Amino acid sequence: MNYGLMAVAVVCAFVAYMALGGAIFAAVPSLKAEFAKYPKVYRSHEGQMSHFPVGMLGIFLSISVMSVLYAMAYKPGSGLASGVIFGVLFSLFYLGSFVLHNYANLNIGLRLTVFSAVAFILEWTVVGIVLGLVYRPK
Secondary structure (H helix, E strand, O other), X not given: OOHHHHHHHHHHHHHHHHHHHHHHHHHOHHHHHHHHOOOXXXXXXXXXXXXXXXXXXXXXXXHHHHXXXXXXXXXXXXXXXXXXXXXXXXHHHHXXXXXXXXXXXXXXXXXXXXXXXXXXXXXXXXXXXXXXXXXXXX
């Protein structure tokens, strides 16, 4: 494993994840309103912002683990194709272990679950793509 390249890939993927997440919330303002329907489940906007660094740390940790897994499974070839496959697989893992699990356990609606599923599938697939394009040791 090339640890330096892996670190660069993590930073690039983290920036991509945060940028895409911001773009999704900007492009779909009803997503914020959907979360607001569940004030007993989710923090207010101000509460979320005060805890945002913890969330960022969590995402950075998750992307770091993804990077290690990607590097362990790395096979030379198309970085884009392997990144898409890896990102989609991770998205499906996230969908099952977080999004659908939360729908079953939390008092949230199907609309919020679908919004979350689409957003997270896009974000984690992009993370996989970035890892695939950046982590290409010689």
